[in-house]
Amino acid sequence: MSTPSLGLGRMHSPVAPDRNLPLPAPRRAIGTQSRVPKEFVHLRYDDSVLVTDWHRTGAMNFRVTATWRIWTAGRRAAGFAAGAMKAAQMVRQTGLLLAHRSSGAPLTHAVLLRTFDFAFDVERLEAERKPTSLVLDVVCEITKSRGRSISGLRMTMSIHCAGRQVGTAATGFEWIPPGVYRRLRGAHAEAVRDQAPLPAPVPPAQVDCTADVEVVLTPTDTAGRWLLRGDFRNTALFDHPVDHVPGLVMIEAAQQAARLVTAQRTFSRQPHHGFRTYVEFDSPCWIGAQPAAEVRGTTTVRVTGHQNGAKVFTTTLTGPGS
Structure with missing residues (x-):
């Protein structure tokens, strides 16, 4: 999905799986600035990856870097130019990346989106008219586990550009084995x-x-x-x-x-x-x-x-x- 000027609410998504197809083995993205393999954010195209790196800042705290991109005319025709879509994609990719890399969510599991909130100063970011580096500070909370394995996270995010807050977000993911998902659907x-x-x-x-x-x-x-x-x-x-x-x-x-x-x-x-x-x-x-x-x-x-x-x-x- 907190600053008073931006506003923040809550999106409830009790049954919104992000995907249900097996992912290929991860490999490094080639020819892009991102160090995040596209498979960890459930994408097929390197240039669709907005998150660029991540590291742990506390037991359940993380810092993710990302790029707010200004797409070329060719990508505009594919639907990437809308500011709200880029904001939603950035939050989605951050959640998926941390679910897989920090909490061990298997790439073969179906990821269920439970909550998804965001508020971005889209006009400010679009006004730059050039790729802009963003920092997302993320606080995670375990919401579900199976034995010693984590199977669900809630994440709250504060998004900054050049030291100024430009957005807030909150999202929650759970992941289930392919067989369980097939029975569910x-x-x-x-x-x-x-x-x-x-x-x-x-x-x-x-x-x-x-x-x-x-x-x-x-x-x-x-x-x-x-x-x-x-x-x-x-x-x-x-x-x-x-x-x-x-x-x-x-x-x-x-x-x-x-x-x-x-x-x-x-x-x-x-x-x-x-x-x-x-x-x-x-x-x-x-x-x-x-x-x-x-x-x-x-x-x-x-x-x-x-x-x-x-x-x-x-x-x-x-x-x-x-």
């Missing part, structure tokens, strides 16, 4: 590799995008309501085949829906998220957004997702007022 355990033709997206410019591949919403005849769409070609959201819609897609859908109902460009404070269940690929998911009254120069939007008649996702986003 049942008929939906297999990763989806082929995608049927997608419906037409909202015009990209309306959600601060430049290409259809970045847009995760399809318009409907109902105001404030859209059909969720996720293009597998968007490697920022679909780095590798997965068995359910990734949480990052839902976060991006909330951002885009909030822009559509308020004409606001940036929502850098994400004070509450809730993943109630998996969002599956085999049935439509409907996204709704409702802005709240502006209070003290702040705009708040509540976004929900429904699938098969049940609520699967809720989030509240906050940004500067109009």
Whole structure:
């Protein structure tokens, strides 16, 4: 996911696994500045790795370094340019890195995302218009163990740039063996590799995008309501085949829906998220957004997702007022 100016809340994600496919044996990244092998953050592409190094500063305290990147036009088309997406990816990668490297989470296990909160000063970081070095100071707490082995962590993070705080975050992970995950997912355990033709997206410019591949919403005849769409070609959201819609897609859908109902460009404070269940690929998911009254120069939007008649996702986003 604390400074008063940034705001911080809590995202509850009781059943949001980060992945369910076996990872290849780790190897050093080649041709990048990162010392973190991409396998430790569950990615296929070296240039998608934002975390660069880590070391222990206490028994359960760590310092992680990362780079806030300004992507080239080619990567923009893959969905990497959005500030909220980079913030979410940085928090996600930090949590995965520490789960594997500091707590022994096996690379073959499925990682379950339990909580995920973040608030970043995105506009300040984007204004640099160049790669910017960040420092994430992380405090870990063991939340689950099996015998002497750790199987769950909660992490709180303070993010700094040139000595100034630019963000806060909190996240919690658990990891389970592949067999347990397969039983948990049942008929939906297999990763989806082929995608049927997608419906037409909202015009990209309306959600601060430049290409259809970045847009995760399809318009409907109902105001404030859209059909969720996720293009597998968007490697920022679909780095590798997965068995359910990734949480990052839902976060991006909330951002885009909030822009559509308020004409606001940036929502850098994400004070509450809730993943109630998996969002599956085999049935439509409907996204709704409702802005709240502006209070003290702040705009708040509540976004929900429904699938098969049940609520699967809720989030509240906050940004500067109009």
